[in-house]
Amino acid sequence: MSETRFRDMLQQYAHEGSQNSVNAIVPTRTLRTRARPTSVATDSQRGETKHSDQSAAPSKPKSTISNPSKKRKASSKYAPPSKYQHLSPLTDILAPELIAVFVGTNPGIRTAAQGHAYAHPSNQFWKLLHSSGCTDERLRPEQDVELPARYLLGNTNIVERPTKDAAELSKAEMSDGAPVLEEKCRKWRPECVCIVGKGIWEAIFRHRHGRNPTKAEFHWGWQDEKENMGRIADIGEDGYQGAKVFVTTSTSGLAASLKPAEKEAIWKPFGEWCKERRISRNWPSSKGQTPNQPEV
Template sequence: MARTRRTRSSAADAPQDDGQATSDRDELQTDGDAVKGAASTATAGFKTSLARFQYGEVQPNNGDAKATPPHQPTRKRPLTDSNDTPTAPSPSPAKRRRPSSRYAPPSTYAHLPKLTDILEPNLICIFVGTNPGIRTATAGHAYAHPSNSFWKLLHASGCTDVRLRPENDVDLPKWYAMGNTNIVERPSKDAAELSKSEMAAGTPILEEKVRRYRPEAVCIVGKGIWEAVWRWRHKRELKKHEFKWGWQDEKERMGGVEGEDDGEWAGAPVYVTSSTSGLSASLKPAEKEAIWRPFGEWVKGRRRERFGTEGRVDRVVDGQAAETEEVEAEAAIQ
């Protein structure tokens, strides 16, 4: 049996290029060059964009183009502790508050002198404060603390034609037909050192003063004072809707008397104004003036009716004496 011997095909037996293969290779070469060109362009564009975020000065591409400013961080890094844990900035120290006062027994300020009432019969009005402060008791004159706005509001409202000083409290009856007293006699640092019971207990004493001197009106200098009077009279707290600034109801008159010996007297009407203490900050100065002003207008009107003047009464009542004093003063100067 004859064997068939296989031999490798020679180059002559291989298929010949017909030109199509050459064309395909040229096309692939062209595509490769295009891909490389695109990649090179993309790389150059990325590097150009990246240059915007580099620190330092970036040179312009040409004479007309402007350099892109370096990237600037817009957020600060948070504070960190030793463990690299972000922490919030420490807050500013809180403002120190004045410690609140508590009740102080009378013995605490027993060494201070008592303040004398400035009262006379038939005045146009009397002012009722809470009690003398330490500065007032030491000075011996009403509302003597510099932060107290009593004398300022007295002038701003029209009760006086000039701003008086605490030392002029003794001249109030003679100059303006007005007087001054308090619902509690003993001094203290502030009203918080008084008890509600002793403030309420001062009401009958106040009523007796009004009954004795019979002023045309009583001016309560502070809401807390009127609340104390209310507690004594009605045996309960004053409700929010029951309180009002200014003139109170007719039934709330003070010092009224009945009887044949003293004669009938309905009592003095009551006007409630804001507190003048420097510690009272619940109302703005303009609001306090608005509360005081109607009473000042009323006082001026009554002074005009009684004495023919809105200013100092002694210039009218003692006009001859005042004129003589001025003449003597002028003569002494000459």
């Protein structure tokens, strides 16, 4: 090969090499510039970055996560009488001059179907009646008819018609039941009415005063004498001064605002009073005296 030819090839090689070097350098520098924000994190750093991003973002409350397997139970609302017209009202258990008459809200479905007071297994009425001292043994719902003869106690409700729960009643029919209770007290003349639930007393108070009692006005236990029910004043010497009112807790299994021990503490004074009143009447007497048969 001639010297001239060799020199030309050498210059061409040098020229192409310089071009390739430029092409090789420029993309590399460009890639490094672009990769710099995303290539600096190691695996552990990426975990930290991810954790940091999660902590910065607002967390979704657990309560908002829907669980199809746990559907929220719908609240009860007013139900017309036609819904439970196949169920019969509960018969009052009343007799003249009892020590006390218990006033419930209205019969539940189980109670109406069985025809005995407070028949649902979750209801604590019969348990509290015994633990407070109102009865010396725990009665069964089907023994409700024995209350007058054995303990001088009776039972009625502010609303007659059965429903699943009290939420299916209207405020109007609750209030309208108050004068009916007043008339029952005038007829049978019990010493006391025991209101089994705050809502019942609020309905009676609403009928009398046109409003619910304030927090300051409401309290458990014995109420003021002016709130006696069925008062018959100035009727000769036999004027009935009305039944004293004792307000105690609801015994429904749905009423969970108070703990069992708190309910028992509220019921206890009433049970003690019932025992004292039976003793003062010498009841049951040694002669086997029994009160008049309850109303059927």
